[in-house]
Amino acid sequence: MPPSFPRDALGLGLRIPHYEHLFEHWPAVDYFEIISENFLGAALPPKRNLERVRSRYPIVLHGVGLNLMGQAPLDERYLDSICRLADHVDAPFVTDHLCWTGAHGVSHHDLLPAPYTNDLIAFAAERAGAVQHRLGRPFGLENLSSYVEFEQSTMTEWEFYSGVVRESGCSYMLDVNNIYVSSQNHRFDPAEYLAAIDFERVLQVHIAGHTREPNGTIVDTHDKPVADAVWALYRTAWKLGGPFPTLLEWDDHIPPMPEVIAELERARSVRA
Amino acid sequence: MSGAPAWLDEFQAMFGAALRTPLGSGSGTFRASPSSYPEAIRRVALPAGPVSADERLAVYNRQYWFRLFGVLQSAFPLTARLVGHFRFNELASDFVTRHPPRSWNIDDVPDGFDAFLEGTVPETGVALPRSTDTVEREAFLEAARIDAAWRRVFSAPPVAPFRPTAQDAARLVDSHLVRSEAVALFSEHRPLVELRRKLGEIPGEKPIPLPPRLPVPASWALVRKPAGIGQLPLEPQEARLFELLAAETVGRALSLLEAECPESQRAALPARAQAWLGRSVELGFWTGLSASRPAS
Numbered sequence: 049m050p051p052s053f054p055r056d057a058l059g060l061g062l063r064i065p066h067y068e069h070l071f072e073h074w075p076a077v078d079y080f081e082i083i084s085e086n087f088l089g090a091a092l093p094p095k096r097n098l099e100r101v102r103s104r105y106p107i108v109l110h111g112v113g114l115n116l117m118g119q120a121p122l123d124e125r126y127l128d129s130i131c132r133l134a135d136h137v138d139a140p141f142v143t144d145h146l147c148w149t150g151a152h153g154v155s156h157h158d159l160l161p162a163p164y165t166n167d168l169i170a171f172a173a174e175r176a177g178a179v180q181h182r183l184g185r186p187f188g189l190e191n192l193s194s195y196v197e198f199e200q201s202t203m204t205e206w207e208f209y210s211g212v213v214r215e216s217g218c219s220y221m222l223d224v225n226n227i228y229v230s231s232q233n234h235r236f237d238p239a240e241y242l243a244a245i246d247f248e249r250v251l252q253v254h255i256a257g258h259t260r261e262p263n264g265t266i267v268d269t270h271d272k273p274v275a276d277a278v279w280a281l282y283r284t285a286w287k288l289g290g291p292f293p294t295l296l297e298w299d300d301h302i303p304p305m306p307e308v309i310a311e312l313e314r315a316r317s318v319r320a
Numbered sequence: 321m322s323g324a325p326a327w328l329d330e331f332q333a334m335f336g337a338a339l340r341t342p343l344g345s346g347s348g349t350f351r352a353s354p355s356s357y358p359e360a361i362r363r364v365a366l367p368a369g370p371v372s373a374d375e376r377l378a379v380y381n382r383q384y385w386f387r388l389f390g391v392l393q394s395a396f397p398l399t400a401r402l403v404g405h406f407r408f409n410e411l412a413s414d415f416v417t418r419h420p421p422r423s424w425n426i427d428d429v430p431d432g433f434d435a436f437l438e439g440t441v442p443e444t445g446v447a448l449p450r451s452t453d454t455v456e457r458e459a460f461l462e463a464a465r466i467d468a469a470w471r472r473v474f475s476a477p478p479v480a481p482f483r484p485t486a487q488d489a490a491r492l493v494d495s496h497l498v499r500s501e502a503v504a505l506f507s508e509h510r511p512l513v514e515l516r517r518k519l520g521e522i523p524g525e526k527p528i529p530l531p532p533r534l535p536v537p538a539s540w541a542l543v544r545k546p547a548g549i550g551q552l553p554l555e556p557q558e559a560r561l562f563e564l565l566a567a568e569t570v571g572r573a574l575s576l577l578e579a580e581c582p583e584s585q586r587a588a589l590p591a592r593a594q595a596w597l598g599r600s601v602e603l604g605f606w607t608g609l610s611a612s613r614p615a616s
Contacts, residue, residue: 089427090477092502092544113424119324119332126424151332155421156339157429158383162332163364167325174322196376197366200327233376234368263371265379 052140053079053106056291058312059252061110061298067097069305074104077309081252081295084111084142088129098137107137108252110221111144113155114179116189117162117172118148127182134183141251143188143221144179146172146212159192163200164208173215180218188221188251189213193229193258193268205230206244213249220245222292223254224281225274229266238281247289255282255315256297271300273311279318286319334361339380340420342413348450350385350409352378385409388416388429395430396467398516399437402455403446405525411437411446427475434468437461448527459530463512469504470516473542473549476501481604488609493571495609502544503605505554505562507537513551543603552603557581557589558596562605567613570597 053059057078060066069075080101087094101107111130115122134142147159162168180187191209203211213220222245231238257272274282274296282294296312338357343350354362354374365373392412393400400408415436421429438461445454479500484492510531522528539559541552554562557577564573574593581589600606 085425089425089475091475092478093474093548095478096546115424117328119329121321123424148332149424150421151329151336153422154336154340155424155426156336156384157387157421157426158339158380160335160339160380162328165325168328171322171324171328178321195379196373197368198331198364199366200331200364233371261379263375264369265371265376267379 053293054291055293057293058315059108059293059295060308060312061295062101062107063298063302065302066305066308071100073305075305075309077105077312079106079108079293081108081110081297082137084109084130084133084144085113087133088126102137107139109134109137109139109142110190111142112157112159113149114144115149115155116144116146116175116179117168119151120153122175122179127179131183134185139185141186141188141219142183143190143251145192146189146209147192161192161194161196161198163198164203164205165200166202166211169208169211169215172212173218176212176216176218180216186219186251188219189216190221190223190254191226191230193223193226193233193266195233195265195267197234204236204241205234206241210244210246213246219249219251221252221254222250222285223256224285225254225256225258225278226268228275228278228281229258229268232266239284242281242285242288245285245289247285247292250289250292252293252295253282253285254295254297255279256299269300270297274314279314282315283318290319330360331364334358335377335380337361338377339384340417341381342417343382343385345406345410345413348406350382352381354378354381357381385413385416387426388412388421391426391429392416392433395427395471396433396464397519398463398512399460399467401519401522401528402460402463402530403448404527407446407449407527411440414440430471434461434464437464453527455527455530459510459512462508462510463516465506466508466512466516469506469542470549473502473504473544476544479607482601482606482608484601484609491609494569495611496569496613497565497606498608498610498614499566500604500607503603504542505539505559506542507539507559509533509537511538513538513540517551541603541605543605550603555596557585557592561593561596562600 059079059081060077062080062082087098145159148162150156176189227238227241255274256270257274259267259269261267294315298308338361341356344353354377357377365377367373389409389412393405415433441457441460443457445457446460447454510533515531539554541554543550543552561573561577564576578589
């Protein structure tokens with residue numbers, strides 16, 4: 049299977065509850081995205097499943113453990129493992145998040161925000177560039193859904209994000225659901241965010257569902273269909289910079305695979 | 321590579337401390353207590369609209385804990401259901417507070433949870449919430465050991481099974497069999513393996529009743545297979561043979577087994593032992609032979 053796919057490809061996040069359907073029907077999906085960390089351990093069953101998937105579909109890697117903006121040096125052994133996995137599946141690109149996940153020896157297993165400052169752009173960009181160099185393939189940074197901002201910030205999130213992408217020479221892994229979630233939580237105009245993106249540098253766009261909590265905070269739960277407001281934002285993004293590969297993430301209360309594929313296919317009509 | 325901005329270290333220490341602040345469970349649900357967060361992070365977090373800065377930080381605090389509760393529940397499903405998820409999460413909270421995650425691999429979080437329970441569950445057992453009932457300590461710990469065995473077998477690295485050659489056969493008697501990490505052997509005093517198998521049919525988070533004790537303990541082998549993990553009931557003498565093989569050469573283990581065997585069963589023992597060993601080789605229990613006792 050060649051590792052490439054068309055620029056307007058539609059992909060799915062590979063999830064365990066879908067294996068049975070996938071291995072029986074091999075549905076028409078342009079590519080799959082795997083959570084890198086799920087395939088780095090010694091356990092044999094994930095590796096066997098990955099081999100089956102990669103025999104039929106291109107695979108891209110999406111990490112949650114790089115800790116790009118953590119105060120400690122990057123974990124060299126972890127990076128080695130990601131490089132080996134990317135080489136093994138011949139990933140067209142690798143992505144992770146513009147965030148920190150751990151500090152002072154503790155991993156929080158969450159994608160955490162930090163103040164948006166110039167000195168942090170420089171720090172994150174240098175490290176992201178080094179990761180891309182080491183991977184030897186395009187590396188994309190995903191914008192977070194965030195629930196809190198900090199008074200030390202000296203710029204908007206999109207200025208920070210674009211600054212890191214530009215200075216690092218890396219790419220955007222643009223999550224339009226996350227833009228929507230953060231825009232609601234922090235009261236900014238998501239269209240202004242999209243207008244700041246250089247779509248030439250977008251490796252992939254993520255879409256997903258979210259949940260509104262009783263106090264009004266929107267949480268990025270990936271447990272529902274994509275909200276209409278997010279589809280509308282996706283349409284705007286497509287008009288501004290399409291085509292780009294589009295990937296649907298569904299991580300909790302996962303419906304049967306045909307339903308998830310049907311949700312992904314909505315992207316075609318939304319952008320038509 | 322340049323260092324991190326000077327302020328980042330302190331910022332992450334403060335934010336990290338806030339999100340690791342244990343959730344209170346005294347009210348019967350797990351609740352964040354933002355007043356316990358470090359003042360330094362509360363001062364710089366911004367409110368938005370009607371949602372206060374404390375409430376915004378609390379989103380991360382709850383996510384940290386509920387994500388880890390979920391990981392521990394998945395890794396120890398039988399243990400969790402015996403006491404119900406609420407009580408289990410209290411135990412998980414104690415464990416994570418003392419052993420915060422150190423690795424990028426979230427699947428490492430439950431490592432050592434069974435040993436932690438051994439060291440902390442009191443002789444009186446685990447008291448269930450809003451009830452006078454308790455789950456007996458030995459049964460609870462046995463469930464934790466069974467869940468831990470499942471994790472070990474699933475996570476074991478791939479290894480080629482031992483397929484004896486003629487040369488191996490010649491030295492078998494004086495050698496130790498090296499057991500595969502993808503195999504676990506254990507015994508149970510209640511039908512917990514069967515209960516674990518049926519957990520999917522008992523949805524919910526409430527405690528499930530502990531089944532009555534078995535007349536005699538049952539022995540099991542867990543074996544990783546291409547399609548999943550197989551659970552294999554073992555005869556008492558077969559289980560004893562594998563126990564002896566953990567410490568002794570094949571020849572010595574067979575001799576000891578024979579010496580322990582009742583007179584009435586002794587004549588049939590060699591053929592049965594050969595069948596047990598043959599099946600264990602076929603199922604990939606072993607990875608090879610060793611002249612010395614393998615490390616356990």
